Every structure is written in structure tokens, then in C-alpha cells.
Amino acid sequence: MTSRKLYLGPLTDNRRWDMIDIRPDDVFVVTPPKCGTTWMQTIVALLFSGDPDVETELSVKMPWVDIRIREMTEVAARLSAMTGRRSMKSHTPMDGLPIDDQATYICVFRHPLDAHFSYRKHVRNIPMSWFDMWYPEDDPDGITFRRFLDGGAEGFDADAMPLAHILQHYKAALALVDRPNVALFHYTDMTRDLPGTFAQLTKLLNISHPKHVLDQLVHAASFDHMKTHAARYAPSGGKGFMKSDSDFFQSGTSGKWVGHLTDQDLTAYEAIMDAHLTPKERAWLEFGAEKGPRA
Template sequence: MTQRRLYLGPLTDNRRWERVAIRPDDVIVVTPPKCGTTWMQTIVALLLSGDPEVETELSIRMPWVDIRLRDIDEVAARLEAMAERRSMKSHTPMDGVPLDGAAQYICVFRHPLDAHFSFRNHVRNTPLRWFDHWYPEEDPGGVAFKRFLDGGPEGFDTDAMPLAHILRHYEAARAVAERENVHLFHFADMRRDLAGAFARVAEILGVTHPPGLMARLVQAATFDNMKADAARFCPSGGKGFFRSDAGFFASGANGQWEGKLTAAELEAYDAAMQAALAPEARCWLEFGAEA
């Protein structure tokens, strides 16, 4: 863990990365939860395979290294045995992930309020009752949003994805964004121009496909197609882990918080964002490049 920050939560432990030998051609997707992780992993899988029908099997073929639910010895051995080009994911900020000089790091961000409301849907769709403390099913007092604003960026709060953790992700990614192998994407930009996102990721990966095939790959990664075939695209899809595989892809929309927060809650969020970020940096985090 030399020169890397420790992120140790109820579900995740970034010390697990010590067991993974990074290869120069690895692709590591690093995001806060519910910011487009599965979407970006799918784009990477489609581009690396060149097959619109590829079985992504993200949990196995492109594993989440940090999560403790899988034995790290098994994960490390499986990764080491892969002869093909590998991809992995992490919900640990970049200051807690091993930063190799040649591997590619793709960081995806989303409006923090959209990520928060998507996470609310997500925890209701999992069997992990630990989240009930942060996200009670009946919440007339707004406990979930209070904890979103008050939670810390690391420690026990890490896996509940408070605003501070999203901001830590963003700050850590921006701190290394000048490197040629670190790339920042925004969920809203991907929604606006999925073909453009594919073209940019293809350039990062150094792969090319004929225009007709690229169009089919892009179509495979549209929100509607992924939700319609959720058992294929959802992490651990078809295995009964989630209450609903389709529910994993709740809406994919922007502006989910509109009409759901009180004026006082919005004022508190605005104050936290103003204190944390300069206006231009905040604008990009919330709305992407076209803000």
C-alpha cells in the first residue's frame, strides 16, 4: 500500500490490489458506483472482442477486484491465467488504486444527485441488508439524503457512497488526469453521443473496427438493449443475485432528483458543492462537457 490511500469498507478492501500483477495492456475502469461502470465495461468488452453478441460475464471476466464477496486468491489466479487482454473494475478512488505507467485507466462520473438516486434504487434491488442503515425503505425524515451529505469519503462510509466519496473520486482522478493513460468520461456525454464515446474508447484501447461493425457494437450498448437483455449484461446476471436483473438498469436517465428533494435539501447540497469545487470543475462533474 506504499503511497496509496487505504479504502476499507464493509464490502470493499483496496488492499486486495496487492495480489494483482498489472500488465501493460490492462484496462481498469475506475468509478464511483452507479456512474456508468457496467456501461463502460460493456463498451470495453464489445470493442476488445469485436463481437456484438459477446457474453460479457463482467463479474468473472472483468472482475471487481476490491469487493470482498469473492476470494482474492481465486480472483488473482483467474486473472493471472487469462491469456487475452484483461479488464477490471474498481470503486476505489484513483489514489487507492495501483497506478501503472502503461495500463489504461478509464474513470466515469455522473451528476452526484443522479448517482445518489440510482444508488437508492440499486440497494433496494440487492439482498445486502447492510445498506438498510443508510437507505431505509421507509424514509419520511430524509435520512438517506442527510447521510449522503454527511458521510465521509473513506472508512465505514465508503461503500454507502456519500457525496464526499464521489468528490474524493473526482479529486483523485483530476490529480492524475494529465497522464496519457488516465481518461475521464461523463455519463451525460455518453448518453448524448454514445458513438462518440465508443470512438474515444476505441482510440484509448488501440482497436479499430469497420464502420458497419462499430454501428452494431454501439447498438448493443444502448440502454434499451442492455435492459431488454439484462440477464446478459447485468453483473452476475441470470444467477439470482439481484431481485431483478432488469431492475439493475433502473432508468439511466439524467435529472432523477428533480421534484424529489426539498428546497432545504437542495440548498444543503449546493452549499457542499460550492465549498468543495470551483465553478468550472463542479459544472463538469454535474453535467459533463456540454454543460
């Protein structure tokens, strides 16, 4: 941890990475929550295997290293025993991760308001009450959105995914995006052009498959296919981690906040965004390459 920022929350602890020996061909999927993490992990698993029917088992085969739920000694031993190419998931910003010059880092982002409203649904779908104080089921006074805007980027707040944590993720990724082994992807771009996303990743990961195989992999990673087979694709699917595996794949759409926020809410959000990002940076974070191209 000597050169990494400490991120320590009720769910996550990035000191756990100290037990992982990074290999040159490792792939890290690094995102704020509800920004396309599972989707990107599934695409990576499909590309690794070349098999549209592969059992992804992401929580075991591509573990979320930061989360405290599993004993780190067990996670580290399982990763060490893997003989094939490995991928791991993190919700820690890049400045809190071990950065290796040869490993690949895939950072995925989404419009912060879409991520926020998706997270609201997500906490209702988990049978644990970790964040009830942040996300009350009955919220006539708008507490949830105020905490989204006011929450800090680190500590307890970070695991509840306030806007500050998303911005910290984004800035930490932007600081490293000029490296050839760090790439930024946007949820909207993935939705708009999934075959193009696969094409980018095959180059980034140095993986090649025949076109007919790639077409099958793209279909397997489509939203409708993943939702239809939710027990297979959802994190810990079929194991009761969520009330509904299918509801994990809520809609796959953008603009979830439209009609749910007041003018005052939106003005406060826009002020924070404009204070922390350039117009180009903000355009990309909200809308992807269509509004603000970013390497």
C-alpha cells in the same frame, strides 16, 4: 500499499490489489457506484471482442477486484491465467489504486444527485441488508439524504456512497488526468453521444474495427438493448444476485432527484459542492462536457 491511500469498508478492501500483477495493456474502469460502471465495462468488452453477441460475464471476466465477496486468491489466479487483454473494475478512488504508466484508466462520473437516487433504487434491488441504516425503505424524515451529505469519504461510509466519496473519486481522478493513460468520461456525454464515446475509446485503447462492426457494437451497448437483455448484461445476471436484473437498468435518464428534494436539501448540497470544487469542475461533474469541458 506503501504509496496508496487505504480504503477499507464493509464491502471493499483496496489492499486486494497487492495480489495483482499489472500488465501494460490492462484496462481499469474506475468509478463511484451507479455512474455507468457496467455500461463502460460492456463497451470495453465489446471493443475487445469486436463481437456484438459476446458473452460479457463481467463479474468473472472483468472482475471487481476490491469487493470482499470472492476469495482474492481465486480472483488473482483467474486474472493471472487470462491470456487475452484484461480489464478490471474498481470503486476505489485513483489515489487508492496501483498506478502503472502503461495501463489504461477509464474514470466515469455522473451527476452526484443522479448517482445517489440510482443507488437508492439499487440497494432495494439487492437481497442483502448491508445498508438499511443508511437507506431505510420508509424514510419520512429524509435520513438517507442527510447521510448522503454528511457521510465521510472513507471507512464504512464510503461503501454507502456519500457525496464526500464521490468528490474524493473526482479529485483523485483530476489529479492524474494530465497523464495520457488516464481519461475521464461522463454518463451524460455517453447518453448524448454513444458513437462518440466509442470513437474516443477506440483511440484510447488503440483498437480498430470496421465501421459496420462499430455500428453493431454501439447498438449492443445502447440502454434499451442492455435492459432488454438484462440477464446477459447485468452484473452476475441470471444468478440471483439481484431481485430483478432488468431493474438494474432502471431508466438511463438524468434529473432523477427533481421534485424529490426540498429547497433546504438542495441548498445544503450546493454549499458542499461549491466549497470543494471550482465552478468549472462542478459544471463538468454535474453535466458533462456540455456545461464544463474537461479533458
